[in-house]
Amino acid sequence: MIRERLASLVEKAIDSASKDGKLGPLTSCPVPVTIERPRSLEHGDLAVGIALKLAGPAKMSPLKIAEVVAEYIEKDAEASSANIARLAVAPPGFINFHLGSGWLELALQEIHKEGENFGRLNIGEGKRVLVEYVSANPTGDLHIGHGRGAVYGSCLSNLLDFVGFNVEQEFYVNDAGEQIAQLGFCSWALYQRLLGRDVPYPEEGYPEISLKHFLEPLVAQEGDKYMHLDAEEGPKTLGALTKVVIMNSQRDLLARLGVNFNTWFSETSLHTSGAVTSVLEEFSKREMSFELEGALWLKAKELGDERDRVLRKSTGNTTYLAADAAYHLNKYKRGFDQLVTIWGSDHHGQVPGLKASVKALDLDPDKLEIILTQLVNLQRDGQMVRMSKRAGTVVTLEEVMDEVGVDATRYYLAESNPQNPINFDVELAKKSSKENPAFYIQYAHARCCAILRRALEEQVNQETGKQDPPVLTQAQIDEYKKEYVANAEVFRAAFEPDHEVFLHQKALVQKLDAFPDEVREAAVTRLPGRLARYAYELANDMQKFYEVSRVITDDLSVTKARLGLILATQQVLANTLKVIGVSAPERM
RNA sequence: GUGCCCGUAGCUCAGCUGGAUAGAGCGUCGGUCUCCGAAGCCGAAGGCCUUGAGUUCGAAUCUCAACAGGCACGCCA
Structure with a gap:
């Protein structure tokens, strides 16, 4: 949201500058303005590299263009009211923005307004x-x-x-053709063998071991009622039955994975x-x-x-x-x-x-x-697990999920981009399952919830040993939530003048604010994994904020403001986790 | 042999449409709990972005070639 507003300010500045003939032959802004996040904090909160792109068409040096554009931005009345704390031109031609806290307050208000719809866009237009x-x-x-x-x-x-x-x-x-015919022969043979009839198992078929666990429940349920079938009807009937068993098992397993x-x-x-x-x-x-x-x-x-x-x-x-x-x-x-x-x-x-x-x-x-x-590539302790269907050495998805956990499996598979081959080391995933990214993100979410609970619960006073009343009541929280939506200024008290502390606070809010952009980017590039990584970064920013900013304090206005920030964080974490299909537990 | 995908820290991966000093996690080493959840936080070490050319103000990113790996090249599904 911040970026959009800033982009339109920059675009406006370029338009007026070019109309004034200050940008060589240009009469309007020829390329869309994109606001970037500088890597280094020294370069400000946001930056725009548009001057570098304009250098060609304008036939001017990027630095000069940046200066002109910066000048026009500063002239703009809307820009000055928009709470840009500082604006600087840096070589080779970047314009860097340092934002005042007003932007941050608006960003937080926006999240509270939108709630679970924060980040939701309409680029699909219902198609x-x-x-x-x-x-x-x-x-x-x-x-x-x-x-x-x-x-x-x-x-x-x-x-x-x-x-x-x-x-x-x-x-x-894919339930037609040769493969399903094979399934018929195999399951018919296996069915008979399970019931004690000594028939050979098809050598070229699916390994007996990989089919057995599907046939066993079938035999338990249906008994020997198909034993009288002939060599034509047997495979047909058993194939069809087994197919259903397998499909159901696939469906159940996928449902467990959130699919x-x-x-x-x-x-x-x-x-x-x-x-x-x-x-x-x-x-x-x-x-x-x-x-x-x-x-x-x-x-x-x-x-x-x-x-x-x-x-x-x-x-x-x-x-x-x-x-x-x-x-x-x-x-x-x-x-x-x-x-x-x-x-x-x-x-x-x-x-x-x-x-x-x-x-x-x-x-x-x-x-x-x-x-x-x-x-x-499935690995175990760094060793490639050779997957051979014929030998029946396939490690099943279910085994992996059982071993490393559903959320960790889902996160790991969600995080990577589809065009890249990945190595999945089961042992490694298991070992790190306590410290894996999915856990970390869920922990941050649970921690947000814990802070809210803490505010609402009685506390044992360490000095007196007696029960202290809750810091806040549910009625107060409800009241606050209305205020978060109605008045962006309530968030001002969340921020501290101390520069180091403020940096963490600002970083968190900026990350929250970036969510809709991340969603758009992930959607147009078809890379939902970006959101998985975004969730991790957000969790990280939340934890850093937490380290330096006490939420529940004696100062009610600070408590109110920071609780608003924490609730916003929890909301955005939940929204992100929902898209990537990982659960957002309130406690763990 | 041809086509497609890939090559970034010891390992697993990011790096958006070319932009500022190439980033995370895991692992290693060192700090940090009288205080809202230490499953946390802070710090350190770790890189010829496979190689070589080209395009340009500027390349991990685009082009070409080489090298290495994966997949596919059926009147299989």
């Missing part, structure tokens, strides 16, 4: 967006890679919702409804496909792919791409304004094919955004 992610085969346990996609997709969905999109989250169930879907879209339904055949007809109607050697091909090369792709094999079976094309056509037909598809990076080879099929159907390719999440 409907579908986020598809995880989309694992229902043939086994989810692993850490799925976990990453799940957490990323979930955080992105929360974030898009927070910035005003109407978000739906969908899991595409919840609106819809589970079945690939099979695309085949049974005729959507796949109809999309193939659509391709041929548009002359975007051709037959060669008994197979049906998509003319993908014409549409930017490096080669053409098979839609229907010479066996008559359709390919994965055909189903995917049908699926995405279905998404478009459902009327979303934006489609976000999140895939593991091992599927990046499919991207051109999918994009080509979208173009071939004359759908708007700009609506479809495909985001790839890089792989997670």
Whole structure:
């Protein structure tokens, strides 16, 4: 908020200066003004590097431009009333602002006004967006890679919702084709074996050990009622049953991770409804496909792919791409304004094919955004854990969550950017689970709550040994909350003249104030992990503030002001944690 | 071989659309609780941003090349 106001002041100054002919050939500000945060405190609270960007078009030295712009800002009546304490030009051409406490008071008031909506934006304008992610085969346990996609997709969905999109989250169930047939054979064999019939287990199938825990409850519940089935019906029936068991287990596990879907879209339904055949007809109607050697091909090369792709094999079976094309056509037909598809990076080879099929159907390719999440290398004590599905040595997501804790797992996966590969060391994560960032942030939140509780609770007087009454009553707190909204000046008493102390206080408020900017940045770059890191920084600033500023004091006006600051901090921490899907406990 | 992703402190990661002295956490070492939660705070050590060119006022950031790692290159899903 502060930055926005400042940016418009700077822009205004540039406009008037250029109209006065003070900026060479410029007649208006050609580039948007962005206010930055200087790294070093010596450079002030905020800075603008616009003069450096204007140097080219204005044909003047950046320093000179900065001086001119600074002069115009100082002339501006609004600027002088806006409580800028000091303004300085520094080489190579920065304009640095030192802000007075008035800005800070307004920032705090804003947070109290908005409450749980502080940081919420409307860049989505209510547009409907579908986020598809995880989309694992229902043939086994989810692993850490799925976990990453799940957490990323979930955080992105929360974030898009927070910035005003109407978000739906969908899991595409790959429940058709070869893999599910394999599941049928394996589960049928395993079913019989569990009930004592000596049949061989398919050698090429999923490892027996990775399927066993899904079949066991099934056997316990259903008993031997399917034992009479033949070699055709057995795999079909058991496959279908096992699929449901696995899907339920995936759903439950994801829910534990805070990942919840609106819809589970079945690939099979695309085949049974005729959507796949109809999309193939659509391709041929548009002359975007051709037959060669008994197979049906998509003319993908014409549409930017490096080669053409098979839609229907010479066996008559359709390919994965055909189903995917049908699926995405279905998404478009459902009327979303934006489609976000999140895939593991091992599927990046499919991207051109999918994009080509979208173009071939004359759908708007700009609506479809495909985001790839890089792989997670699972380590244990620095040693790479080789993941082999065949050997059954996959470490499941559930095991990781059990070992390192749900919040820590979620935070760790949320924090990283999807395009970077990450190493997840289970032992390290476990070891540091007491000092991990998720804990630290939650601790800061709990501490804010503790301060409020402290104010409301009776205290044992250390000298007299008797109970002292609470410093504040709930009625007073309620009264204060109204004041926080009504009058920004109540916060003035929170700040101290002592420079060192004030720096910490100011840093905290500035960080709070930056939240909406962080949200915007995270949303447009599709990097919700920024907010995870922001939460950590905010927690850090809160702790530093806490060290030097006593909240509950004898001075009621100071107590009131600082409590307002603490409540604002708690609010923003809670808002951030909500987006990244980590719980915000009141005590721990 | 081709395409995509990546290479920043001992380890795990940030670094926004090129901008001021490259930042955190963990780990290491040293301080700090008669006082709102010490799961905290303060300080120190730790860097040829893989290498080499280029673009420019200015590059960890953009371009090209090399080197190293990962993934994908099917009428598999």
